[in-house]
Amino acid sequence: MNGLAVRIIPCLDFKDGRVVKGTRFLNLVDSGDPLERALLYERQGADELAFLDISATLEGRKTMAQEVARIRQVLSIPIMVGGGIGSIEDACRLLEAGADRISVNSAAVRNPLIIDELASRFGVQCVVVAIDVAENSTMPSGYEVKIDAGSRKTGFDAVAWAQEASGRGAGEILLTSIDRDGTSLGYECRLIGLVARAVLVPVVASGGASKPEHFLEGYLSGASALLAAGIFHRGEISIREIKEFLKAHDVEVRL
Amino acid sequence: MSMKERKKLIIIKTGAANLASVEAFAKRLGFEPVVSDMMIDVLEGQVVILPGVGAFGPAMEKLSQDGLDEAICRRVEQGLPTAGICLGMQLFFEASEEAPGSKGLCIFNGTVKRLAGGLPLPQLGWNKIESESSAHLLESGWVYFANSYRVGEVAYTYKTTIKGSKGAPFAQNVFDQVAIASARYGEPFVAALEAWQDAKPTLLLCQFHPELSGSFGTRLFSHWIDLNRIGRNV
Numbered sequence: 001m002n003g004l005a006v007r008i009i010p011c012l013d014f015k016d017g018r019v020v021k022g023t024r025f026l027n028l029v030d031s032g033d034p035l036e037r038a039l040l041y042e043r044q045g046a047d048e049l050a051f052l053d054i055s056a057t058l059e060g061r062k063t064m065a066q067e068v069a070r071i072r073q074v075l076s077i078p079i080m081v082g083g084g085i086g087s088i089e090d091a092c093r094l095l096e097a098g099a100d101r102i103s104v105n106s107a108a109v110r111n112p113l114i115i116d117e118l119a120s121r122f123g124v125q126c127v128v129v130a131i132d133v134a135e136n137s138t139m140p141s142g143y144e145v146k147i148d149a150g151s152r153k154t155g156f157d158a159v160a161w162a163q164e165a166s167g168r169g170a171g172e173i174l175l176t177s178i179d180r181d182g183t184s185l186g187y188e189c190r191l192i193g194l195v196a197r198a199v200l201v202p203v204v205a206s207g208g209a210s211k212p213e214h215f216l217e218g219y220l221s222g223a224s225a226l227l228a229a230g231i232f233h234r235g236e237i238s239i240r241e242i243k244e245f246l247k248a249h250d251v252e253v254r255l
Numbered sequence: 256m257s258m259k260e261r262k263k264l265i266i267i268k269t270g271a272a273n274l275a276s277v278e279a280f281a282k283r284l285g286f287e288p289v290v291s292d293m294m295i296d297v298l299e300g301q302v303v304i305l306p307g308v309g310a311f312g313p314a315m316e317k318l319s320q321d322g323l324d325e326a327i328c329r330r331v332e333q334g335l336p337t338a339g340i341c342l343g344m345q346l347f348f349e350a351s352e353e354a355p356g357s358k359g360l361c362i363f364n365g366t367v368k369r370l371a372g373g374l375p376l377p378q379l380g381w382n383k384i385e386s387e388s389s390a391h392l393l394e395s396g397w398v399y400f401a402n403s404y405r406v407g408e409v410a411y412t413y414k415t416t417i418k419g420s421k422g423a424p425f426a427q428n429v430f431d432q433v434a435i436a437s438a439r440y441g442e443p444f445v446a447a448l449e450a451w452q453d454a455k456p457t458l459l460l461c462q463f464h465p466e467l468s469g470s471f472g473t474r475l476f477s478h479w480i481d482l483n484r485i486g487r488n489v
Contacts, residue, residue: 003439047381069275072279225380
C-alpha cells in the first residue's frame with residue numbers, strides 16, 4: 001500500500017436540517033442535529049466527514065449550505081459534501097460555505113463534462129464522483145449505475161463509468177451499493193474490487209457496513225476509505241473501536 | 256468569548272479559491288481572520304498565513320503584482336510570525352516543476368518537484384510525519400495532505416542567506432536554526448519546516464493542511480503562536 005492511513009468516513013444524510021438514515025435509500029429515520037453528530041465523530045477519530053443532501057426542495061438545499069458553514073466553524077477534519085449538486089454554481093456555493101471536497105452523482109451522468117470543469121476550476125483533489133450501483137447481470141461487470149437517488153436506471157456499466165469519471169478528473173470514486181445500503185450485510189466487496197482495480201484514484205466503499213469485520217473486508221477488497229452511516233448514528237460501535245480492530249489486523253489507521 | 260477585540264490574522268489572498276477552512280482555523284486559534292492582498296497588511300499583520308490554494312505560477316504572479324513577494328521577504332527578515340500552508344510552503348523556494356520559468360520567493364534554495372514513485376496523485380489523505388530530533392516545535396504524528404508537488408530537501412546551514420525574490424540577497428544571517436519533519440509517499444519529502452530567529456520559531460511551513468489535520472494541526476499552530484509570544488483570546 002501507499003503508506004496513507006485507511007480513512008473511516010461517517011456519512012450524515014441530511015434532509016431539511018436534520019440527519020436521517022434509511023434502508024435501500026427509503027424509509028428515512030431522524031437521527032439528530034448534524035453539528036452534534038459531526039463533533040462526536042471527530043472526537044471518535046473520524047478521518048473525514050461526508051455530508052449528503054437528500055432534501056427534495058430548493059429550500060432544503062439552501063439550508064444545506066448554511067449547515068456546512070456552521071459545521072466548518074467547529075470541525076477540523078475535511079468535509080465532503082454531495083447530493084443534488086447540478087452545476088458549477090452549486091459547487092461554488094458549498095465550497096465557499098466550507099466544504100473541502102464536492103461529490104457529484106446524477107449530474108455527472110447526465111453531463112460528464114461537469115467533472116472536467118470542476119477539476120479544472122478547483123483541482124482534482126476537490127472532485128469526488130459518487131456512483132450508486134445495483135446488481136444487473138446483463139451488464140459486463142454485473143453492476144449498473146443508477147441515478148436520482150437510485151430511482152432511475154442508466155444502462156451504464158459501473159466499472160466503465162468509474163473509469164470514464166476518473167479519466168475526466170475525478171480525484172476519488174465514492175462507490176455505493178444500493179443493494180447493500182442500510183442492510184447491515186457488509187460492503188459489496190466484489191464490486192469494490194472490480195472498480196478499485198480498474199481506476200488509479202482512491203475508491204471509497206459505501207453501503208452495508210455494520211461490523212468491524214465488514215470494514216476490514218472493504219479494505220482488503222481495495223477500498224482506500226470506508227464510509228458508513230447507520231452503524232455510527234445508532235451508536236452500535238464507535239469509529240475508534242473499528243480503527244482498533246483494523247490496527248489489530250495490521251491495517252494502517254490514524255489513532 | 257471575551258468582549259475584547261480579537262487580534263487579526265492576515266490570510267494572504269493569492270487567487271479566487273475559497274479559504275473557508277483556513278478562516279475557520281484562524282477563528283478556532285482565537286484570531287479574527289482577514290483575507291487581504293494589501294501590502295500594508297502583509298508588512299504589519301501580527302500573524303500572516305500564506306495559504307495553499309491554486310497553482311505555483313498564477314500564485315507567484317498575483318503576489319508579485321501586488322508587491323507581496325517583497326513584503327513577505329521583509330516580514331521574514333524582520334522575524335515577524337509567518338506561515339505557509341501546502342502551496343504556500345512551496346512558494347518559499349526558488350522554483351517549481353509545476354511552473355517552469357516562474358520564480359518563487361527564494362527564501363530557501365531548491366526546486367519544488369512532482370512527487371515521484373508512481374503512486375496516484377494527488378497524495379490525498381492522512382500520512383505520518385516524523386520530526387527531526389532538533390525540532391522544538393514540530394512533532395511526529397498523522398496529518399492530512401492533498402498535494403502532487405513536494406519539497407525534496409531543505410539545503411540549509413544555520414544563518415541562511417535570504418536572497419529575496421528580486422534577485423540580490425537583501426537579508427543575511429536570518430535564521431539561527433532550521434529543522435524539518437519528513438514523510439514518505441512513494442519517496443521521502445519535506446512535510447514541514449520550522450525556522451528560528453531570536454529564540455522564536457518565526458517561520459513555519461507545512462506541506463500538509465494543519466487546518467484539516469484535527470487536533471494535531473490546532474495544537475501545532477497554538478504552540479507556534481505561543482512560542483512567538485503573541486497574546487490572543489481563546
